[in-house]
Amino acid sequence: MIVPALIGSLPRPVSLAKKIEQYSIGRLSKEKLEEAYREHTRRAFVKLRNAGIKVITDGLYRWDDIFNPLIRFIDGIEVDGLFKFYENNFFYRAPVVRGELSLRENPIPEWINVALEIKEEVYPEATLKAVLPGPVTLAYHSINEAYESLNELAEAYANVLGELMKELPVKLVELQEPALAAELSRATREKKEDVSPEVAREIIEGLAKIRELWVVTYFGTPRVLPEGVIMNFDLIEGSVPENYSGRIGLGIVNARETKMERRDRLIDRLRPFLRKYGEVYVTPNTLLDFLPESVAWRKLRLLGKLGG
Amino acid sequence: MELPILPTSVIGSYPKPRWLLRMYNLYSLGRLPEEDFREAVKDASVAVLREHERTGIDIPWDGEMGRSEMTEYFTSKIGGFRFYGPVRVWGNAYFNKAAAVSKLEYREPLVLDEFRWVKENTTREIVKVPITGPYTIAEWSFNEYYSSKEELAFELAKILNREFRLLEEEGAKFIQIDEPAMLNHPDEVPIAVEAINRAVKGVNVKFGLHVCFSNYHLLADHFDELRVSQFALEFANRKFRDMDFLRKLTHQELGFGVIDVHNPRVESPEEVARAIRKVMNYVEPERLYINPDCGLKLLDRRIAYQKLVNMVRGVEIVRKELAREGKKSIPFRRSV
Structure with missing residues (x-):
């Protein structure tokens, strides 16, 4: 069985970006901005329903990148300059860890609550995942x-994330963990140290005891394969390790190129995985932020057509 | 030709006046005749050029008033590209990322008119003409036509070389190739280097190379191969950390970025002076130019102006110190 799913973000609509900008310079009230977030989330859920995407996220419309604003809610962190997010023309604000990490009061659980309410209204049959950056990727960046x-x-990041996960009103949490496959790109900066595979595996499996986890990797083939989670593999720039036997998501649609894939070729590509795993989730290979909105939705509609 | 020691310059973009943004908007909606739009761009160009000159910048530009964005402007002028819509770069900043869908064609000069206008209106002897480089245009485009990024980048190098030759004929002295993406893929840096060298081949002007928000260790290994005389790099954003790679810059000049272009806090002249003293531990003052980290266009215009003013004031503090050692000017070097 093929289940189409979204991972991570949707491209932030320009109309929403304009509202956020207006709010940041005091030309829009907090209430109006909140209305804009809700309205755009509603529209996204309707489009995801129409596209046939069964497992969804809130599109990370409230996030600037996979780390922000979470890192602004962690004591011990200062938010620093812009760094390239892997080999993309996409930049994140880097966390500078200056002291012991601890989670502050934060609005993330409430944001998920809002998304859940909207989902119940417009697309009740979908499963909503909360999305968080993984501890390994946070550490490397x-x-x-x-x-x-x-x-x-x-x-330390895993402890903070564990605390936050306990407050999330969803059963399924997606961890963005590209660093399991591509630790720290040299395009970002030089890597000075590693997270050991044993520690990476242990902390992710620890988090999987708090909520069901969907671990999303991209830009390579993961070298760490935690057990008891759904692992998402990037089939464009990586592969599925032979020895993997757990639940599986396949990043089969290229989210860094506009050229459209052919449905029949995607189905051919999926056949061996269906034989081996029975049920597979199909997803974009990475964040949809790297595509123009119109193309991202075209690719999601294509994914939806693979379902069943 | 002589310049004051630590010549000051800009990287390129500057905040567009609000009235010009309205003109862009009206023009895009078809509610402003092209002639009126062109006139507005030219007026804004002079206004910003004057603003740069008032801050005391030695080598100004017009803030790219006529350019919608640093790749979109070029991809909309080169035949063979199409647009699907904006793509986010960070926060709420977007650009229209083009897709190469057929063979690229040089249809018209890219920046020649801009250069003519700035040259006609500036009070300075030298201006810097910033142009987005071949690898960055390739990397920041989707490729639906060429068999590889290399092929696409080399095609763009050919097109840019044609433009550079025109600029040289027209009297341009200093061209800055903007390559913020050239270090995106560590394995492809040699392709970027080759594309840049092809683009500058046979053109006798001073070439600078601007790279920002990247891992400069990847660039340092190629300093000697690149046929440019200056590297304009970003340092304020990274709090002047990790500058050891500059040890490999043995003969070319450094355009030292001392102004954070993504932070509205205005650096003080003393901070700028401190940063310059720090970089002089790596590069001697005779090989230093001073500039902001990158284009200033995302800042509020008043803040951008004040940042440039303080940058020049900071430079003046260090110039006074250098004058005591008899170091007051440097020659303008086309090549090193």
Whole structure:
């Protein structure tokens, strides 16, 4: 069985970006901005329903990148300059870790609540995942000035994420963990240290005890395969390791190129996985932020047609 | 030709006046005749050029008033591209990322008119003409036609070389190739280097290369191969950390970025001076130009102006110190 699913973000609509900008310069009230978020989320859920995407996210409309604003709600972190997110013309604000990490009061659970309410209204049969950055990816993309090692930093992030996950009103949490496949791109900066595979696996499996986890990897083939989670593999720039036998998501549609894939070729590509795994989730290979909105939706509609 | 020591310059873009943004909007809606739009761009160009000159910048530009965006402007002028819509770069900043859908064609000069207008209106002897480089245009486009990015980048290099030759004939002295994407894929850096070298081949002007928000260790290995005389790089954004790669810059000049273009806080002249003193531990002052990290276009115009003013003031502090050592000017070097 093929289940079409969304991972991570949808392209932020320009109309929403304009509202956020207006709010940031004091020309729009907080209430009006909130209305805009809800309205855009509603429209996205309707389009996801029409496209036949069965497992959805809130599109990360409230997030600037996969780390922000979460890192603004963690004590011990200062938010620093812009860095390239892997080999993309897409930039994130880097967390600079200056002290011990601890989670502050934050609106993320409430945002998910709002998304759930909208989903119940317009697309009740879909499953909504909450999306968070994974501890390994957070550790690699931080500038660490406080912890003895990257392993310790990753563990500290896992603790913070665990606390947050307990508050989330959903059963399924997606962890954005590209660093399991592509640790830190040299396009971002030089890597000085590693998170050991053992620690990476242990902390993710620890988080999987709090909520069911969907671990999304991209830009390569993951070298760490935690158990008891749904693993999402990037089939465009990576592959599924032979020894993997758990639940599986396949990033089969290229979210970094506008050229449209052919449905029949995608089906051919999926056949061996269907034989081996029975049920597969099909997804874009990475965040849809890298595509123009119109193309991203065209690709989602294509994914939807693979379902069944 | 002599320049004051630590010549100051800009990277390229500058906030467009609000009235010009309205003109862009009206023009895009078909509610403003082309002639009126062109006139508005030219007026804004002079206004910004004067603004740059008032700050005391030695080598100004017009803030790219006529360019919608740094790749979109070029991809809309080169035949063979089409647009599907904007793509987000960070926060709420977007650009219209084009797709190469057929063979690229040089249909018309890209920046020649801009250069003529700036040259006609500036009070300065030298201006810097910023142009987006071949690899970055290729990397920041979708490729639906060429068999590889390399092929696409080399085709663009050919097109840009044609433009550079025109600019040289017209009297341009300093062209800056903007290549913010050239270090995106560590394995492809040699392709970017080759594309840049093809683009500048046979053109006798000073070439600078601007790269920002990237891992400069990847660039440092290619300093000597690149046929440019200056590297204009971003340092304020990274808080002047990790500058050791500059040890590999043995003969070309450094355009030292001292102004954070994504932060509205205006740097003080003392901060700028401190940063310059720090970089002089790596590169001697005779090989230093001073500029902001990158284009200033995302800032509020008043803030962008004040940042340039303070940048020049900071430079003046260090110039006074250098004058005591008898270091007051440097030659304008087309090549090094």
